[in-house]
Amino acid sequence: MSVVLVVNSGSSSFKYQLLDVESERVLASGLVERIGQADGHSTHTVTNPHPEGAASAMLEATYERELPIADHTAGFRVMLDAFAEHGPSLSDNAPVAVGHRVVHGGARFFEPTLITPLVEINIDELSVLAPLHNPANLEGIKAARTAFPDVPHVAVFDTAFHQTLPPAAYTYAIDAKLAAAHRIRRYGFHGTSHKFVSEAAAAFVGRPLADLRQIVFHLGNGASVSAIDGGRSVDTSMGLTPLEGLVMGTRSGDIDPAVLFHLARRAGLSIDDLDDLLNKRSGLLGLAGVSDMRDLESAMREGDAAAALAYDVYVHRLRAYAGAYLAALGGADVISFTAGVGENDPGIRAAALATFGFAGIEIDAARNEERRGGMRVISTDSSRTIVLVVPTDEELEIARQALAVARA
Template identity: 70%
Template sequence: MSSVLVINSGSSSFKYQLIDAESEERLASGLVERIGEATGHVSYDTPEGHWERSLEIPDHTAGFDVMLAGFSEHGPSLDEHPPVAVGHRVVHGGARFFEPTLITPLVLINIEDLSDLAPLHNPANVEGIKAAQHAFPDLPQVAVFDTAFHQTMPPDAYTYALEASIAERLRIRRYGFHGTSHKFVSEAAAEFLQRPLTELKQIVLHLGNGASACAVDRGRSVDTSMGFTPLEGLVMGTRTGDMDPAVLLYLQRKTRMGVEELDELVNKQSGVLGLSGHKDMRDLTRAADAGDEKARLALGVYVHRIKRYVGAYLVELGGVDVISFTAGVGENSAIVRTRSLSSLEGLGIEVDADRNEAPNTGPRVISTDDSRITVLVVPTNEELEIARQTLQATGARK
């Protein structure tokens, strides 16, 4: 019973899942965090239970040793479920990588070279890859890129109207992110509706602490809200989303804020947190219901931006068959779903209040029977998508 080990590595932590290659069942998952600190922390989950421990974890290689010890102590046995490959989430593939890619020394150099475009993510992804190569020297390692799904965007959609030679020299263009989730959800929506993916025009709304919208035309991403970085697009937990870039120039002139301060402001101190003081959508909606005007405004700004992108993609796609909500907010916030699509009945979108409010954890329809556009909630599973693409890249699955 072979398996795939999926790794999502950060600078001081990594998450992992062991997934059965045939049944696609999650056999185990865990988090190794506080790497490099005086005391690290490990959590480990299987269907049989949950375990935690604290110990020193000096680097990612040591973190893999701790992970392997968890398999030995708590199961499942890697002898009984031998991994056939290790799949890695890599945030930025630039314009070079448009499919899951077997990691060779040259590929690793390219991933490191793209660190200029994702300085907080790609170096950490590289650390995870190197640690996995040390732990599993005989296994194929596969990079699955967040940006890859969006490499089908046409030049009209990914090109900024910036002076061309500067943009080309510094690789400035729209790349898009959350591609693994958008791919998984658009395919899961087609499967759930029992309709061919190649016949559907879809909008996928990945709404979590980070959020993005994607226009999917017959299985291909043709536009997405995130751009050169994950800052562009929808309002997020702590990020501004779309904003006149001259605001940053104005702030620099008026306040003498430096580049690092501005980066901190727009990425970590803004969004719904900056507007309301609440980062979590559950806290925000409770405060808005209680009459907090800042929370009400933040919620209004949040859903207004979603509605703007829905309208834009309806036009860009020339009509839409399916709109899917996914990720933490999209899957769990009925009020966000309702308000994001309110007053769009003239465009063929009608949300059924009872269906939208009904508790459910699986894929489900929340539109009315008369709605011309089907509205779904589709739970995302990026780790499973990485496992699938890893098997495809290694030839273990066609």
């Protein structure tokens, strides 16, 4: 059997997928949300082959419930009830492992890790580096281990893929002793996506991963870009936290640290105020009042000057990182775009690489504008760098890694 349950837990919700790793088929997926509230909500979707369609055709049926959900443990009972009532049967499709997304593994975890009580303690201790994420991830782990006590549970860390960064890339130029004492360095995030996409891209172009210099743009509400040399991450835009780097939906990305001192002194903002500003009220939202790229582009078409400026700032940052990583790698064999914006916004893709003709990078306008799913080439046949759209699948990557650990 190769069935794995993947769990991505937040503070008041968790998502799940039941996958058959060998066939790469999603058997069921769901969301349990508003945990801790009287109006809790669950959605459970079952995926079945179409009885009369092509082999690839699928039918989906979605079931919803509203009920109080006291905590994550109660949420897992709701999930188990959904499987029991609507399928697929967990007796016939018993997971051989449960894979958990954990945001921050610090420098301790550089590969998928079998969860033990000691590993839980370490995840909790690393919450100081990810206070919004690790505690919530740990809640999901504890609840899942109660629901599935006889199955191996595996933590897959967002930061793990970037543990190959060289010291020059992960070291901040501050007092070395202070940095070491407080574990201040670049860790990087979205690692499961960058790993999945870089490996999928290598398979698609038919070249060994070890031979390729790649740049991967993961562009969603959260956004990051990585330089990947021979399958190893050698630089990435996010840092100690997911705040650094590209402009995002609500996060500022790169900013002069002195801006914070200035706002503290002149505007009277506290540490918590500044944290809220940069993480929740900046990025596209701070510049234009909307955090979704589709809304931003709609406002641009209506002549909104603030939206146009926000778009230009967003693209400017993409180009800056693309140029930096081309220099770091000595050129790129493949550039891939993934996640919500990267997969679905041809304008952003074209704008991000519009100035790189000098490096032989050419986007084919017709290929780029084509609206269809799946992996595809969007560069010209004469482009020195192959440019791809690669749909990411972080759940499948987590499932693969969890299954490998369970079978080891």
